């Protein structure tokens with residue numbers, strides 16, 4: 001598929017710039033012999049051209065519409081350094097095992113993006129091009145962001161190393177729980193749930209994505225009761241505790257108001273939902289940086305555009321943008337829980353959050369090397385339908401630098417919320433100890449848990465209630481190179 005010459009480009013200026021419509025490849029958006037620069041942003045798109053549309057022309061169109069082009073020749077190109085500003089599609093390959101789909105690699109010059117602005121970068125890369133008629137579908141699969149551009153972002157306000165220092169917690173995953181029911185509790189009842197969870201042994205409790213300031217619980221009531229619970233649980237256990245106060249609101253002014261109040265009450269953490277948008281995320285990261293507060297990011301809404309293989313934006317790209325934009329915690333999936341997530345693909349997201357340098361790893365969906373240029377690391381959050389009986393799988397999949405969050409798997413415990421938290425903490429500590437002793441936790445996990453449960457009735461009850469619960473459905477978003485990688 002890849003061609004070795006610039007076939008198609010019209011170089012004669014008179015012909016190139018006479019008014020009319022040319023093919024994108026004739027305009028210079030297809031350059032198979034293009035030499036990638038270290039300062040280029042590289043994108044891998046998965047495109048499904050309409051029947052009869054040449055994949056190379058479709059790739060050139062993607063490069064054109066996501067950079068400088070419009071549908072017709074414009075003489076004003078000649079007032080610019082258009083040869084370098086034009087994005088270049090430089091390689092097209094059929095996707096293995098997916099007839100009609102092609103991978104198209106496109107390079108973008110550094111000058112095309114404003115420094116430190118995900119809003120600006122995304123307005124180019126996913127601006128018009130996903131609605132383009134010659135394509136049935138398009139997906140941004142992966143991105144390589146050049147160090148020169150990475151250095152224009154401040155990244156996570158706290159980062160996972162400093163977070164551990166502030167919390168004084170090392171050598172094990174952190175534990176959390178989402179307060180349930182998501183909606184409807186009064187402030188006082190809500191605070192009670194938070195206290196029970198933290199007192200039982202969790203490090204964090206968490207507001208859910210859709211709890212903001214509804215009539216049943218004004219945000220100030222929630223913040224007051226939650227912080228009362230946090231302080232009492234810290235005093236009772238001698239540990240630093242936190243509860244992610246969701247400051248998501250309808251305006252920036254209101255979000256700042258809520259963040260200020262959270263800080264005033266002594267919260268170590270605030271939370272926002274991905275749906276607030278890139279600019280709001282970058283602004284809240286600035287606020288968190290200035291106020292020494294951890295920023296928890298719930299990826300609410302992402303499944304609308306990340307899940308389907310043929311259209312949208314892969315979550316690995318969203319994770320890369322979020323690390324640049326700045327968040328300290330990021331929901332990245334569980335693989336074993338109730339929500340979408342192929343294990344290898346999910347591990348790829350974790351690598352994006354925690355690596356200093358991410359290596360190409362096709363089986364985990366990573367198509368490029370990514371140098372993070374010492375940008376701080378994001379703490380991934382595994383959350384969604386998990387329970388103590390899966391502890392060995394979770395630690396085996398994700399290691400120590402992760403928040404394991406059991407919402408229903410704490411609050412639904414038959415002996416109460418505090419018992420649910422105890423079960424999770426005991427399961428976690430037994431599994432970490434077994435791993436540190438060199439045991440194969442993936443194989444021995446169930447027996448390690450059973451043994452630990454002999455001395456812990458809450459863990460026994462958790463295993464009896466949920467031990468057999470699993471969510472075995474075929475994942476939607478898997479690597480196309482899971483069996484034998486063919487692209488270098």
Ligand SMILES: O=C(COP(=O)(O)O)[C@H](O)[C@H](O)COP(=O)(O)O
Pocket residue numbers: 178180208209298299300331332333334338339381382383384385386405406407408409
């Ligand atoms: O409320 C929950 C989980 O509750 P529970 O633990 O009771 O299932 C979170 O919103 C999900 O983690 C979001 O999904 P993701 O983390 O994949 O973004």
Ligand SMILES: [Mg+2]
Pocket residue numbers: 178208209
């Ligand atoms: Mg939720």
